[in-house]
Amino acid sequence: MAPRTDIFDLARLRLSAGEGRRLELGVALGEYDFGNERYATDPALVPVTLDISRMTHAGYALRLRFEAAVTGPCMRCLERAAPVVVVDAREVDQEGGGEELSSPYVEGELLDLAVWARDAYALGLPGQVLCREDCAGLCPVCAVDLNEAGPEHLHESSPDPRWAKLRELKLD
Ligand SMILES: [Zn+2]
Numbered sequence: 001m002a003p004r005t006d007i008f009d010l011a012r013l014r015l016s017a018g019e020g021r022r023l024e025l026g027v028a029l030g031e032y033d034f035g036n037e038r039y040a041t042d043p044a045l046v047p048v049t050l051d052i053s054r055m056t057h058a059g060y061a062l063r064l065r066f067e068a069a070v071t072g073p074c075m076r077c078l079e080r081a082a083p084v085v086v087v088d089a090r091e092v093d094q095e096g097g098g099e100e101l102s103s104p105y106v107e108g109e110l111l112d113l114a115v116w117a118r119d120a121y122a123l124g125l126p127g128q129v130l131c132r133e134d135c136a137g138l139c140p141v142c143a144v145d146l147n148e149a150g151p152e153h154l155h156e157s158s159p160d161p162r163w164a165k166l167r168e169l170k171l172d
């Protein structure tokens with residue numbers, strides 16, 4: 001397992017212009033607050049692939065790739081959810097290159113890998129953390145898990161969905 005890296009010193013690679021290097025590192029992403037719940041990543045120490053290219057004019061082109069599951073309660077049924085988030089992020093940092101060519105994660109030749117990875121992962125998070133995409137959630141009346149109870153789970157008081165369909169038709 002690659003050792004945990006927070007800050008990576010790009011200068012120590014001593015790359016000359018046009019040269020590149022691929023590194024396998026480990027990053028701890030920490031936890032994410034999401035809809036009043038805390039979510040962790042699995043694994044906690046995520047193996048990442050970092051591609052570093054030294055550009056012709058002083059500067060770096062960087063690519064960061066990794067995947068990790070975001071784990072915590074499903075936002076619909078509260079069972080354990082662990083959807084995998086895949087990250088493929090790029091940054092360019094060129095000295096005097098102006099705002100567009102200046103990465104917020106590079107200070108001098110120090111790359112803040114931990115913060116970059118954390119931000120990139122946050123951008124890749126799904127809108128909702130679900131145990132599976134079509135999770136049926138909990139019954140709004142009795143809170144039974146509808147994934148187990150099935151679509152035939154109904155209450156006396158709940159209107160027959162067929163009548164709802166008929167009412168829609170009448171409105172048209
Ligand atoms: Zn669920």
Ligand SMILES: [Zn+2]
Pocket residue numbers: 139140141142143144153154155
């Ligand atoms: Zn119910």
